[in-house]
Amino acid sequence: MSCSIGTNPSFVWRSFMWSRPLLQKGLAWRVGDGSRIATIGEKWVFGKVAQLSSHLLLNDHNTVSCLIEHGKWNEHLVRQLFMPPQVDEVLSIPLFSSQATDQRFCIFDPKGNYTVQEGYKAEMGFFEPPTSSSTSHYSKWWKFIWSLSIPSKVRIFWWRVLHHFIPTQVNLRSHHVPVQGFCPLCHFHSDSTNHALFDCPAIISRWKVTEFWPLLKKVKHLDIWDIFIWLYDKLSVQEFEVFAMGTWAIWNDRLQFLHANDHRALSRGLEKSSDLLREFQSARMALQIVPRSSICVPPNSWSAPPTDHLRLDVDAAYNDSTKSYYWWGD
Numbered sequence: 161m162s163c164s165i166g167t168n169p170s171f172v173w174r175s176f177m178w179s180r181p182l183l184q185k186g187l188a189w190r191v192g193d194g195s196r197i198a199t200i201g202e203k204w205v206f207g208k209v210a211q212l213s214s215h216l217l218l219n220d221h222n223t224v225s226c227l228i229e230h231g232k233w234n235e236h237l238v239r240q241l242f243m244p245p246q247v248d249e250v251l252s253i254p255l256f257s258s259q260a261t262d263q264r265f266c267i268f269d270p271k272g273n274y275t276v277q278e279g280y281k282a283e284m285g286f287f288e289p290p291t292s293s294s295t296s297h298y299s300k301w302w303k304f305i306w307s308l309s310i311p312s313k314v315r316i317f318w319w320r321v322l323h324h325f326i327p328t329q330v331n332l333r334s335h336h337v338p339v340q341g342f343c344p345l346c347h348f349h350s351d352s353t354n355h356a357l358f359d360c361p362a363i364i365s366r367w368k369v370t371e372f373w374p375l376l377k378k379v380k381h382l383d384i385w386d387i388f389i390w391l392y393d394k395l396s397v398q399e400f401e402v403f404a405m406g407t408w409a410i411w412n413d414r415l416q417f418l419h420a421n422d423h424r425a426l427s428r429g430l431e432k433s434s435d436l437l438r439e440f441q442s443a444r445m446a447l448q449i450v451p452r453s454s455i456c457v458p459p460n461s462w463s464a465p466p467t468d469h470l471r472l473d474v475d476a477a478y479n480d481s482t483k484s485y486y487w488w489g490d
């Protein structure tokens with residue numbers, strides 16, 4: 161990363177050198193034992209360069225390992241060296257093992273892998289997900305989601321999923337919340353949206369027993385939009401509704417596990433979410449609005465009551481097929 165371009169560079173070498181700033185912008189370190197990471201100048205604090213308050217104790221050759229003692233941060237030294245806002249960030253970086261190796265990852269990609277596609281998007285400044293549901297390119301998908309016969313909370317959940325708004329560690333990090341980015345369930349992978357919902361070892365067995373698995377296993381590692389569009393193509397609307405409910409249940413159970421200490425949440429089958437969907441859809445059928453053509457319209461048009469009188473109009477109907485009553489009042 162510190163090579164110079166030289167005096168007579170080849171086309172290939174010039175191309176490499178051209179892309180070096182992009183690579184430098186996107187590469188960061190995940191701290192293992194800290195021995196490969198220079199404390200000064202490298203991005204190792206949540207994808208950012210460390211802000212030191214004092215360089216006196218360090219030189220350019222010092223590595224992050226000098227801040228670690230017996231597998232833990234040397235808090236006294238960290239407090240001496242870093243600017244106050246970053247002290248807590250450094251101390252909250254998890255150290256899993258003193259034998260763990262430092263790893264580079266790409267901050268453009270939720271999974272940490274650099275691809276030409278992500279690099280191009282980053283360079284063009286549009287690697288953010290779509291932010292407006294009115295964007296014409298995406299309007300087809302939004303209309304599809306809003307048309308599904310699923311509870312509103314599940315529809316809104318999917319809107320948040322596709323905007324990368326659900327609070328996974330990667331999404332939080334992209335909104336400048338100081339978290340490390342690892343999955344809180346498996347403690348190993350980057351906690352991207354697709355990882356949390358489909359790819360985490362802690363939840364994957366729940367998908368494996370469903371009819372969605374043969375499709376899902378081919379795409380679970382992709383971006384959430386790719387997964388969504390792939391399944392939209394392959395599933396019927398009714399199947400997609402079951403899938404949408406199951407995904408919501410996976411996320412809901414993760415919250416139950418993490419915040420309500422419900423240790424059985426991660427091993428529940430997804431049948432319950434299908435049952436909930438069936439209940440919701442039958443209740444919706446029962447309450448469906450009766451077509452106007454079937455409503456008896458009174459022969460006389462409405463007229464105002466005499467002065468000092470109140471008028472109360474009521475109507476009721478019975479739907480024989482659904483065994484339901486309806487009433488209206490003005």
Ligand SMILES: [Zn+2]
Pocket residue numbers: 343344345346347348349355359360361362
């Ligand atoms: Zn995980």
